[in-house]
Amino acid sequence: MMIRHCVFIRFRPEVSEVxxxxxxxxxxxxxDRLPGFLAVHVGENVSPEIGMDKGYAEGFIVDFADVAARDAYLDDAEHQxxxxxxxxxxxxxxQGVFVYDLEIPD
Structure with missing residues (x-):
């Protein structure tokens, strides 16, 4: 079963775009290094539902082939x-980071 790892961030105001x-x-x-790391999507929240993001305005989503691939990513020194x-x-x-993982049926 694929895992979709969603990470949403409330960056401090002084953190630069760079x-x-x-x-x-x-x-x-x-x-490129981790087997089972299928895709990554990065960006700003573009939802028209004002206020629903609770300030988590940016983030990324990573798709993993399975739980083992996600767990290897979590344990990876570079990821840490x-x-x-x-x-x-x-x-x-x-407190400014929200992580939510979903199981995606095959």
């Missing part, structure tokens, strides 16, 4: 370094 782009590029670069950068750039640290 820093955000670099963080997202690091996540995307993991695709980038994850620490995300937490450091988020408003309130961990």
């Amino acid at each position: 820093e955000k782009t670099a963080i997202f590029a690091e996540i995307a670069a993991l695709k 370094k980038t994850g620490a950068k995300i937490v450091a750039a988020a408003d309130g640290g961990v």
Whole structure:
């Protein structure tokens, strides 16, 4: 069963677009190294439902072939370094990061 790993971020106001782009590029670069990392989608929230994002205005979604591929990503040292950068750039640290994983039936 595929896993869709959704990460939404409330960046601190002083975090530059350059820093955000670099963080997202690091996540995307993991695709070439990690088996079962199928796709990554990065961007700003474009929902017309004002206020529904609760300030989580940017983020990314990664599709994994299965739970094992997702878990290998979570355990990966490079992912953990980038994850620490995300937490450091988020408003309130961990409180500024929302993670939600979905099982996608085959």
